[in-house]
Amino acid sequence: MDIKQIASLANLQLSPEQEQLFSSQLTDTLKNISIINELDTQNVIPTSQVTGLENITRPDVIDRTRVLNQEQAISQARRSHRGYIVVPSVI
Amino acid sequence: MITYEPVIGFEIHVELKTLSKMFCGCPADHFGKPPNSQTCPVCLGLPGALPVPNAKAIDWCLKLGLALGCQVNLHSKFDRKNYFYPDLPKGYQISQYDQPFCHSGHLALLSGKNIRITRVHMEEDTAKMQHTEINGEKLSLIDFNRSGVPLVEVVTEPDFSSSDEAVEFLKEIQVIVRDLDISTADMEKGSMRLEANISMRPQGQTKLPEYKVEIKNVNSFRFIKKSMDFEQSRQTQLLNSGVSPVQETRGFNESKGETVSQRRKEQAHDYRYFPEPDIPPFVFSPHYIESIRRTLPKLSSVNRQELSDTYGLSTANAYIICSDHKMYTYFIHLASTMPDKTKYISDFIINKRYGEKFPETPEKLLALINESQNSFQIDPKILSEKVSNILSQYPQAVSDYQSGKIQARSYLIGQVKKSLGNVETAQISMIIKELYG
Amino acid sequence: MKLNQLSISEAKIGLKNKQFSSQELVEACLQQISRYNSKFNVFLKMNDQALKEAEKSDISRPFGGIPIAVKDNFLTLGLTTTASADLLSGYRPQYESTVTARLKSAGAIIIGKTNMDAWAHGSSTETSDFGPTLNPWDATRLPGGSSGGSAAAVAADMCLGAIGSETAGSIRQPASWCSVTGFKPTYGRTSRYGVIAMASSTDSPGPMTKTVADSALMLSVIAGQDPFDATSSPEPVLDYVKNMKTLTKRKFAIGFPKEYLEVLEPEIKPLIIAAIEKLEALGHSVKETSLIHPKYSIGVYTILQRSEVSSNLARFDGIRFGKDRTAFGQEAKRRIMLGTYTLSVGLYDQYYRKAQQVRTLIINDFNRAFSQFDLIINPPTPGPALKIGATRNQPMFGELQDILAEPSSIAGLPGISLPCGFVNGLPVGFGLIAPQFHEPDILAVSHAFQQTTDYHLQKPIL
Numbered sequence: 007m008d009i010k011q012i013a014s015l016a017n018l019q020l021s022p023e024q025e026q027l028f029s030s031q032l033t034d035t036l037k038n039i040s041i042i043n044e045l046d047t048q049n050v051i052p053t054s055q056v057t058g059l060e061n062i063t064r065p066d067v068i069d070r071t072r073v074l075n076q077e078q079a080i081s082q083a084r085r086s087h088r089g090y091i092v093v094p095s096v097i
Numbered sequence: 098m099i100t101y102e103p104v105i106g107f108e109i110h111v112e113l114k115t116l117s118k119m120f121c122g123c124p125a126d127h128f129g130k131p132p133n134s135q136t137c138p139v140c141l142g143l144p145g146a147l148p149v150p151n152a153k154a155i156d157w158c159l160k161l162g163l164a165l166g167c168q169v170n171l172h173s174k175f176d177r178k179n180y181f182y183p184d185l186p187k188g189y190q191i192s193q194y195d196q197p198f199c200h201s202g203h204l205a206l207l208s209g210k211n212i213r214i215t216r217v218h219m220e221e222d223t224a225k226m227q228h229t230e231i232n233g234e235k236l237s238l239i240d241f242n243r244s245g246v247p248l249v250e251v252v253t254e255p256d257f258s259s260s261d262e263a264v265e266f267l268k269e270i271q272v273i274v275r276d277l278d279i280s281t282a283d284m285e286k287g288s289m290r291l292e293a294n295i296s297m298r299p300q301g302q303t304k305l306p307e308y309k310v311e312i313k314n315v316n317s318f319r320f321i322k323k324s325m326d327f328e329q330s331r332q333t334q335l336l337n338s339g340v341s342p343v344q345e346t347r348g349f350n351e352s353k354g355e356t357v358s359q360r361r362k363e364q365a366h367d368y369r370y371f372p373e374p375d376i377p378p379f380v381f382s383p384h385y386i387e388s389i390r391r392t393l394p395k396l397s398s399v400n401r402q403e404l405s406d407t408y409g410l411s412t413a414n415a416y417i418i419c420s421d422h423k424m425y426t427y428f429i430h431l432a433s434t435m436p437d438k439t440k441y442i443s444d445f446i447i448n449k450r451y452g453e454k455f456p457e458t459p460e461k462l463l464a465l466i467n468e469s470q471n472s473f474q475i476d477p478k479i480l481s482e483k484v485s486n487i488l489s490q491y492p493q494a495v496s497d498y499q500s501g502k503i504q505a506r507s508y509l510i511g512q513v514k515k516s517l518g519n520v521e522t523a524q525i526s527m528i529i530k531e532l533y534g
Numbered sequence: 535m536k537l538n539q540l541s542i543s544e545a546k547i548g549l550k551n552k553q554f555s556s557q558e559l560v561e562a563c564l565q566q567i568s569r570y571n572s573k574f575n576v577f578l579k580m581n582d583q584a585l586k587e588a589e590k591s592d593i594s595r596p597f598g599g600i601p602i603a604v605k606d607n608f609l610t611l612g613l614t615t616t617a618s619a620d621l622l623s624g625y626r627p628q629y630e631s632t633v634t635a636r637l638k639s640a641g642a643i644i645i646g647k648t649n650m651d652a653w654a655h656g657s658s659t660e661t662s663d664f665g666p667t668l669n670p671w672d673a674t675r676l677p678g679g680s681s682g683g684s685a686a687a688v689a690a691d692m693c694l695g696a697i698g699s700e701t702a703g704s705i706r707q708p709a710s711w712c713s714v715t716g717f718k719p720t721y722g723r724t725s726r727y728g729v730i731a732m733a734s735s736t737d738s739p740g741p742m743t744k745t746v747a748d749s750a751l752m753l754s755v756i757a758g759q760d761p762f763d764a765t766s767s768p769e770p771v772l773d774y775v776k777n778m779k780t781l782t783k784r785k786f787a788i789g790f791p792k793e794y795l796e797v798l799e800p801e802i803k804p805l806i807i808a809a810i811e812k813l814e815a816l817g818h819s820v821k822e823t824s825l826i827h828p829k830y831s832i833g834v835y836t837i838l839q840r841s842e843v844s845s846n847l848a849r850f851d852g853i854r855f856g857k858d859r860t861a862f863g864q865e866a867k868r869r870i871m872l873g874t875y876t877l878s879v880g881l882y883d884q885y886y887r888k889a890q891q892v893r894t895l896i897i898n899d900f901n902r903a904f905s906q907f908d909l910i911i912n913p914p915t916p917g918p919a920l921k922i923g924a925t926r927n928q929p930m931f932g933e934l935q936d937i938l939a940e941p942s943s944i945a946g947l948p949g950i951s952l953p954c955g956f957v958n959g960l961p962v963g964f965g966l967i968a969p970q971f972h973e974p975d976i977l978a979v980s981h982a983f984q985q986t987t988d989y990h991l992q993k994p995i996l
Contacts, residue, residue: 007873007877012871012874012878013366013871013988014877015369015874016871016874017188017848017851017859017877018859018862018867018868018870018871019859019860020867024864024867025479028867028868031590031868031869031872032875032929032930033994034929034934035686035836035929035930035932036872036875038764038832038930039712039829039832039833039836039885040833040834041829041832041833042830042833042834042888042889042892043835043888044503044830044893045826045830045887045895047891047892047894047895049890050892050893050894050895051891051894052310052518052887052890052893052894053890053891053893053894053897054371054372054374054378054735054792054890055372055374055377055378055735055765056721056722056735056736056897056944056945056946056970057377057721057722057765057767057946058930059377059722059765059767060377060378060380061377061379061380061381061763062149062150062376062377062764063149063150063151063152063155064122064149064150064151064152064761065152065153066115066116066117066120066151066153066154067116067117067122068116068123068150069117069121069122069123069137070122070763071122072121072122072123072138072139072629073122073123073124073135073137074130074135074136074137074138074141074508075134076131076133076134076627079133079134079136079141079241079626080133080854081626081628082504082625082628082854082855083477083627083853083854083855084853085682087231087236087238087452088132088646089131089132089133089134089240089854090132090238090240091133091228091238091239091240091241091854092126092236092237092238092239093183093236093237093239093853094234094235094236094899095235095236095237096182096228096236097185097230106850138628138629140726141854142625142849142854143609143627143628143629143849143855144605144609144615144617144622144625144730144731144849144850144853144855145608145609145631145726145727145728145729145730145731146629146727146728147616147727147763148764149761149763150764151761176976177845179844179845179848179877181851183851183853186853186854187848187849188845188847188848188849188851189848189851207842239853241854250909288864299834367878368884369844369845369874369878369879369882370877371841371877371882371886372847373732374734374735374842375734375763375764375765376764376765377764393810399802417852457857469829470861
């Protein structure tokens with residue numbers, strides 16, 4: 007397991023101590039959960055939805071009741087500028 | 098020296114012109130709106146918000162897939178594509194992974210070559226980012242109005258062997274999308290976006306090259322062709338000097354006419370796809386798919402074929418007339434009442450570039466054709482026939498012309514003009530010369 | 535009896551008969567809170583408009599004038615919402631969750647937001663970034679979690695009822711540790727819109743109350759399909775209160791899985807057995823049965839939940855709201871890391887997909903059992919409240935504690951936790967589960983149980 011690689015994928019910064027701690031803890035957890043391999047799941051269809059629902063959609067109409075105005079939309083952002091939300095340049 | 102041939106594939110994103118966004122009821126038409134004025138908890142990715150799919154967007158995706166000869170997956174679903182970028186508010190994009198709505202389609206080029214279409218699926222658009230500098234600090238400004246707008250993605254196999262083939266295909270996709278009236282497919286406005294994947298391989302080899310270069314952010318057919326051509330020579334040069342081109346993403350510098358490497362930080366492409374737990378899966382009945390198929394309009398390609406076959410129009414004229422629904426309807430109407438004048442009509446309509454205003458009746462148009470102040474060229478063969486028919490009524494004048502009488506020529510030309518209207522004198526002259534010496 | 539000690543049903547009668555006003559109800563709760571909140575750390579945020587709202591309340595509405603506490607993972611307009619996470623400190627939501635909106639429409643007064651495990655990652659409320667909540671029955675112990683604050687608020691009579699949420703155990707376990715009635719509805723029965731997501735495929739908002747009757751009342755108001763939640767069910771919302779009363783006389787076939795009993799700590803087993811015998815005395819037939827051992831559910835739940843968590847927490851990037859990702863606590867980071875791993879290329883089949891297949895086995899197993907039984911006994915926890923500090927150095931504390939809640943949560947089934955006695959002064963909870971949308975059966979049997987016992991009427995000495 008490459009802890010640094012996982013942390014990077016997860017966009018998390020870990021201190022060296024955390025890297026070590028998590029490395030051993032994750033290994034333990036994985037050992038624990040591997041118990042599910044004891045059960046035979048050949049030809050068993052995976053379940054991702056327990057509701058049994060299908061084809062849930064909404065009609066193509068504009069719903070103004072949920073649209074936020076500009077002020078509301080940016081109100082919780084750390085940085086904003088003339089209505090835009092600002093981040094340090096990604097380039 | 099080895100000759101290399103290009104191996105090109107495309108990913109085309111089409112922004113649908115639905116009223117509302119893909120997973121929420123915000124307006125989808127975001128062009129020119131004040132930043133962050135059309136968002137809601139869902140498309141802004143606020144905590145606790147949930148997506149509910151737009152039924153019409155799905156129907157339109159199916160429509161496009163069917164128009165492109167695809168098969169529809171009767172069992173389909175959305176998946177999460179997980180990655181981090183500031184323009185992606187949830188930290189994942191709701192897209193489709195292993196069960197796209199449509200797959201395995203094709204589109205034939207004029208040459209008859211079939212381009213295979215791997216899949217046509219749905220996803221949501223990201224926010225718009227602008228890069229700027231404020232007080233010396235390099236910043237990115239994000240506008241979430243575009244976040245969540247429905248996108249249909251069309252993916253082709255790497256079947257193109259030339260940039261011309263690719264451009265022909267791309268133009269046809271634009272025509273089809275507009276025929277279906279599901280998007281403005283405007284490249285400048287970004288409602289149709291192109292991503293090319295291009296690599297070179299030794300001619301005759303069938304195996305795919307080990308690398309591919311992605312070209313992005315090119316928003317015109319002209320420039321996408323230029324970028325492909327540039328890549329072709331750039332990659333060939335590299336390969337000839339024994340270097341394999343780097344697998345990367347490149348943009349196009351219009352002023353230089355060159356592709357440039359977009360030095361973005363290479364992100365590990367592990368998207369950790371898993372089925373979207375917030376959206377139940379889709380099960381379509383064959384009956385439902387048929388009902389969508391029945392709503393498909395007659396595509397331009399079919400109409401073009403008809404115009405050529407039935408009315409003898411040139412490919413170029415047929416293309417122009419079919420690209421404008423009003424022009425097409427008008428032409429068909431006129432052509433049915435004046436079937437012998439179809440070439441005149443098509444030329445006249447196209448040359449005069451009638452926009453919204455067309456003459457009301459066929460008679461008026463014919464009168465216009467005849468009375469036009471600007472003389473115009475008629476198809477020489479047809480003109481020749483007509484002149485011959487007219488002048489057969491004046492055998493004495495013809496014989497006078499043949500004996501060298503100058504006034505006879507003017508007389509003959511006058512008779513033609515009386516009958517046909519203001520046709521170019523030079524043209525008539527030439528024909529008379531051809532006919533009678 | 536002080537007004538804040540009333541149940542919702544009792545308060546409704548009192549309000550109707552003009553024995554007291556809604557302001558007096560709210561005032562009594564506020565007084566209780568001001569006396570004990572600093573000790574027990576139950577509420578993170580108070581609604582300073584509560585009394586004003588009480589003044590204007592319409593008691594003819596189902597929850598008119600009734601003070602309710604809300605777990606802090608429900609977005610509430612005008613009240614900060616943090617999920618007890620430092621990352622969301624001070625976040626002022628731009629919209630309201632459907633569940634709280636429905637309660638407000640029904641006239642309820644939200645008195646404040648309660649403490650929880652940060653991001654709902656836990657079964658103790660010890661992982662809150664704002665300090666643990668203490669168990670009202672024993673201040674050296676934990677109230678359970680992740681809805682520990684809501685459970686404690688009800689147990690300590692700081693409100694008349696509360697809203698919690700359960701991903702696997704987060705309503706039922708703290709209810710059992712705090713001696714309140716905790717009801718986890720069928721997945722999809724209540725809307726998740728506006729609830730900070732933990733595991734999207736199992737999260738279920740639900741009531742935490744002093745009585746089963748109150749539970750039925752609250753469920754009636756909050757249940758029902760929501761156009762903003764595609765996984766919410768179109769199943770019609772029944773009159774749960776009426777049903778509960780009409781079905782009380784019915785005799786049910788109840789199974790008790792030997793595997794669930796095996797997991798119980800010896801000290802609480804006698805109380806569970808006594809409760810089972812009580813059900814038999816009420817006329818129901820109780821038979822032993824067998825289910826897939828819940829130890830397998832731990833693996834399934836850990837994988838599915840942490841995978842979904844890793845994706846659901848991706849939106850917390852500090853750009854549009856909140857602090858950046860360095861503000862995540864250790865538990866959150868740990869879960870995100872594992873979830874990222876189990877979804878990775880090459881590992882997805884081995885972990886996530888395998889877990890979903892075992893999920894199918896568990897669902898089928900329940901279907902088989904429910905073809906024989908109407909209800910199944912499901913004690914919510916292996917033992918009573920643990921001491922503060924119990925979660926330290928336990929990377930899987932939550933998932934291990936919730937072993938008994940995980941099977942039913944994974945399958946999306948409804949379940950309840952009811953007070954059934956005390957061991958060494960600590961509350962013990964008893965539970966039942968039913969097939970999807972069979973809430974009325976659970977409520978009927980539980981209501982009858984409460985009418986013939988008085989465990990739920992005991993109050994802690996604070």
